[in-house]
Amino acid sequence: MKSLSSPAQLLFPGIETPRSSPFLKWAGGKGALLKDLRPLVPAGCSVFFEPFVGGGSFMFEFSEGREYHMYDANNWLIDTYTAVAKNWEYVAEIIDTMPCSRDHFLKVRAVHPDSVESIYEKAANLIYLNKTCFRGLFRVNKKGFFNVPYGNYDRRVYDPELLKACSVALGKIHTISCQDYRRSLASVKPGSFVYLDPPYFKAGGYSDFNRYTASKFELGDQIELAAICNELSERGVKWLLSNSDTTTIKCLYSGYRVVEVDARREINLSSQNRDIKELVIMNYNPHD
Structure with missing residues (x-):
């Protein structure tokens, strides 16, 4: 197996390796939203779970120095x-x-x-x-x-x-x-932190895309996920969830802290439909 080196590494063997970031392009990737998510991540948690890892923007940003558990149903x-x-x-x-x-x-x-x-x-x-x-x-x-x-x-x-x-x-x-997200969250212990970035609830156009596996993620799955979030709260687990800015999602998570953020979906064919609003929902006060 050959070793691949950049010209800079060949000339300067001690050159530092670039910081990790997603090597896959992923619909709904969180790279552009990290600036909004960073101040919301609880500082006191050292054990992180991410059951919908996708392109890995959140994982590559926050896994360093933590006990990080990443899962996805996409084998x-x-x-x-x-x-x-x-x-x-x-x-x-x-x-x-x-x-x-x-x-x-x-x-x-x-x-x-x-x-x-x-x-x-x-x-x-x-x-x-x-x-x-x-x-x-x-x-x-x-x-x-x-x-x-x-x-x-x-x-x-x-x-x-x-x-x-x-x-x-x-x-x-x-x-x-x-693993399916249900199984991956079953053993999360109190004091841990969970970041949830499921396929978004239908909001129109290409944002409706929800087939990352052979099975779709539809309304019933959104309702079940909200119920599991309630269970996590009862177990003393902090969680942060991203989803579409829709009445349905707001109703499912009524009673929790909701933050609106500006997002951009480059996958939308029309440039006029690329700037959208998304919701970030959490069961804790990020300022505590």
Whole structure:
């Protein structure tokens, strides 16, 4: 397996690795909202749980120095994080064999992730598809096949320095596991903190997108999640949740602290619909 180094690292071997940040583009990613979320994260909690890790913006920002448990129901995604944590260079080596062309994109897209035995190949396929598909959207059909069209972009599929930094960060994570959010939250102990970023409740247009796995996340799931948040509160667990700014979500979480934040959804085709409002809901006072 070859070792990938940037020109700067070759000239200056002691150069510091860049800070970790998401290596996948993810619909609903929280990178742009970190400035709003940072002052709301409780300072006194050292054990964090994140059951909908997605693109990992929150995890990469807040996992350092904490006992961090990250989960997602998307097995392909979790295998990708695991592979990058274990051997990012091998993942990169596989990607380097994959030409950025429509024909190769369609060839990789036609491969069902469950048919790939190597987690490193699965990771390479996901990163490749994510960076070459239309608008970097992750979406699968009911059978679990990736079904986003080709994006025809002229850009790098991955940044070796970033992938290395992410590998280091992921190597420090206490738990990386594919689990349903219900199961991952069942054992959370009092005094812990949970960040919840579920597929958003329907708000219109591309923000309706909720198929990150073969099963959709719909109204019944939103109601059940709200009930679990109530249980977490009764157990003495602090939680922070992001969701769409809708009457339904406000009703489900009435009685909790709600903060409106400005967000931008680049996935929306119309630039006029990209600036939106989102809700950040919590069961604690962030100033205490």
